[in-house]
Amino acid sequence: MNFDEVMQLPNSEKIIRLIGELDNDNWEVRKKSHEFLIEIGEEVAPSLFKEIIEKNNDNITFWGLKVLSELNKSGMNCLFEIYKLNQKLSKI
Numbered sequence: 811m812n813f814d815e816v817m818q819l820p821n822s823e824k825i826i827r828l829i830g831e832l833d834n835d836n837w838e839v840r841k842k843s844h845e846f847l848i849e850i851g852e853e854v855a856p857s858l859f860k861e862i863i864e865k866n867n868d869n870i871t872f873w874g875l876k877v878l879s880e881l882n883k884s885g886m887n888c889l890f891e892i893y894k895l896n897q898k899l900s901k902i
Contacts, residue, residue, distance in 0.1 A: 832873040847877045859888040
């Protein structure tokens with residue numbers, strides 16, 4: 811992955827590409843994607859939340875939760891929503 815090229819994209823495209831790279835086979839690419847998502851900021855929270863909820867992917871979940879935990883209010887709101895959803899599902 812060429813991060814320099816990705817970082818030149820509009821934020822909406824950049825976020826989608828970086829979230830996808832959270833499942834890259836190379837952990838260094840996953841870590842770098844995590845760092846860039848944090849750098850973009852709270853704007854990533856809705857897309858990341860959606861990916862975590864809709865995909866059953868350990869890497870995206872792990873790195874996505876890590877990103878959300880390092881964002882401000884929007885990240886924490888997403889983490890709370892994931893927690894509430896998890897609580898509902900565990901009662902089924």
